[in-house]
Amino acid sequence: xxxxxxxxxxxxxxxxxxxxxxxxxxxxxxxxxxxxxxxxxxxxxxxxxxxxxxxxxxxxxxxxxxxxxxxxxxxxxxxxxxxxxxxxxxxxxxxxxxxxxxxxxxxxxxxxxx
Amino acid sequence: xxxxxxxxxxxxxxxxxxxxxxxxxxxxxxxxxxxxxxxxxxxxxxxxxxxxxxxxxxxxxxxxxxxxxxxxxxxxxxxxxxxxxxxxxxxxxxxxxxxxxxxxxxxxxxxxx
Numbered sequence: 001x002x003x004x005x006x007x008x009x010x011x012x013x014x015x016x017x018x019x020x021x022x023x024x025x026x027x028x029x030x031x032x033x034x035x036x037x038x039x040x041x042x043x044x045x046x047x048x049x050x051x052x053x054x055x056x057x058x059x060x061x062x063x064x065x066x067x068x069x070x071x072x073x074x075x076x077x078x079x080x081x082x083x084x085x086x087x088x089x090x091x092x093x094x095x096x097x098x099x100x101x102x103x104x105x106x107x108x109x110x111x112x113x114x
Numbered sequence: 115x116x117x118x119x120x121x122x123x124x125x126x127x128x129x130x131x132x133x134x135x136x137x138x139x140x141x142x143x144x145x146x147x148x149x150x151x152x153x154x155x156x157x158x159x160x161x162x163x164x165x166x167x168x169x170x171x172x173x174x175x176x177x178x179x180x181x182x183x184x185x186x187x188x189x190x191x192x193x194x195x196x197x198x199x200x201x202x203x204x205x206x207x208x209x210x211x212x213x214x215x216x217x218x219x220x221x222x223x224x225x226x227x
Contacts, residue, residue, distance in 0.1 A: 004157070019176035031213060040123065042204060042217040043158075050213070090157060094213060099165040100146035101213045 003105035007092050011111045013085075018095065021076045021109045030095075032074040033103065036060060037088040046089075049074055078111065083096030085113045116141040116207045121220035128226045133177075133192040135221045137205030140186065147188040148206040148215070149179055158204065164188060175199070200225045 004025045025032065031050050045058030049068040063082025064090040068074055075106045078085045091106040121136040137146055146165045150158040162173025168182040179190045188205060205218040 006157075009155075018131065030150075040219060042219040044217075054200065088155075098163070099167070100163060101215070102148075102160060103158075103161065104160070104214060106149075107149075107157045110155065 004091060004093060004104060006089075006106035006109050009107065009109060011109055013113050015113055016080045017113075018080060019078050019085075019111065019113075020088055021078065021091075021111070023074045023076065023106060025074075025091075025093045025104075025106075026072060027093055027095070027104065028071070029093035029104070030071070031093060031101075032065065033094070034058075034064070034074070034076045034094040035090045035092065037063055037090055037108075043090065047077065048105070051107070078113075085111060087111060116143075116145060116209050116214075116216050118205045118216060118218040119149075119203050120203075120221050122221050123219065124222045124224070126224040126226060127195045130199055132193050132224065133190070133195045133199065135190040135203050135205075135223065137188045137190065137218060138186050139188060139205070139207045141207055141209055143209040143212075146208045146212075147179075147181060148208075149173065149177070149188075149190050150204045150206060152202045152204065152220075154201075161190070162201075195223075195225045197225050197227065199223060218224045 007022045008054045033048040034046040047066040049055035065077045092103045094101045117140045139165045149161040164181045172178045208215045
């Protein structure tokens with residue numbers, strides 16, 4: 001089965017702890033993305049990576065970090081500097097098809113920080 | 115920069131009646147437009163997309179959308195709602211050949227029996 005996997009589905013952490021969310025894809029897509037979803041706000045881009053060993057900040061990168069050491073993997077670390085980390089996090093990858101890029105999404109990780 | 119506005123945060127229909135989810139876009143260049151669906155606690159699934167070919171686009175599960183440049187709209191429709199259509203729907207815009215996608219705030223569709 002080709003697709004994007006995110007683990008774990010639910011994650012609980014205490015305030016002040018860093019936490020890393022996993023994202024793996026076997027679609028052979030070059031580009032990968034992390035989004036944050038809050039109720040009523042749609043998706044906001046945290047970081048994206050067009051190729052291995054390269055990544056750029058999105059609209060809300062503060063308090064987050066990423067790495068892209070392998071094409072298949074794009075882990076996101078939520079640091080203690082992120083002021084409001086409780087949210088639903090979605091990972092995506094994209095391919096150029098039919099005159100545009102299409103993004104494909106993983107099932108998401110719901111992070112709760114107390 | 116491109117952006118989308120979804121005109122309704124919540125739409126409620128009865129099973130078997132038509133669905134209309136409204137989306138207006140803003141783009142400086144030729145836009146690509148998408149509709150995605152998200153069921154509770156799941157990822158997003160691509161329903162359909164427009165990329166400067168036919169203005170009426172057919173997608174999965176009986177959904178279709180019409181690109182109207184004069185109205186800067188890309189509304190999503192379905193002739194007859196099914197209970198399984200209940201979900202959140204996102205309208206998305208990117209500019210041609212651009213990987214930067216901008217999401218609307220979403221429209222929650224409720225289907226009553």
